[in-house]
Structure formats: C-alpha cells, structure tokens
Amino acid sequence: MNQSLLRKVKKMQEDMVAAQEEIEATSFYASSGGVVDVEVKGTKELVKVNIDEGFEIESKEDLEMLGDMIVAACNQTYKEIEKTTKEKMGQYQDMLSGFGGLF
Numbered sequence: 509m510n511q512s513l514l515r516k517v518k519k520m521q522e523d524m525v526a527a528q529e530e531i532e533a534t535s536f537y538a539s540s541g542g543v544v545d546v547e548v549k550g551t552k553e554l555v556k557v558n559i560d561e562g563f564e565i566e567s568k569e570d571l572e573m574l575g576d577m578i579v580a581a582c583n584q585t586y587k588e589i590e591k592t593t594k595e596k597m598g599q600y601q602d603m604l605s606g607f608g609g610l611f
Contacts, residue, residue, distance in 0.1 A: 538584035
C-alpha cells in the first residue's frame, strides 16, 4: 500500500472511533403513554426511568401496563440508537467497500 492510502485509512479509522465514542456518550430519551420517560446512553445502558407521580396502580393490570410502557420506551430508545449508529457509521461501510475488498 502506498503512503497516501495508509494515511486515508488511518484517518478513516480515527473518524470511526470518534463517531462511535460520540454515539456512546449521547443520551437518548423516549416516553411511553405520557407516564414513563426513560434515558438510555448510546451504549444501551439504561440510565433513568421516570414514572409520572400521578399514575395510580389500582390493579395487577395497571402494574402490567406500567411494565409494558417501560419496555416500550426502552425499545424506542434502542431503535433510535441503532438508527443513529447506522447513519453515522454507514458511511464508513461504504468507504471500506470502495477499497475493493482490501479489508
């Protein structure tokens, strides 16, 4: 490989690492049913769950619904993380395929 190509590959690798670190440091938020709010880091680590204090649990069904809302909000953030990752990292896949299978 020539030096110019090596520099391009090294720069692309640095950019990929920076993009991944940015995603991992980002907080993603979602809400479900107007009752549950969640915060999830780009690493898919659940950071916070907030439940509206006005939500009353009067039956087992209410408790199950609360659980479903937490799951729905978390899944929504996970989808957003995947979407953001594809948007930011997809460009590098295109570039790597442009190297004609060297990688």
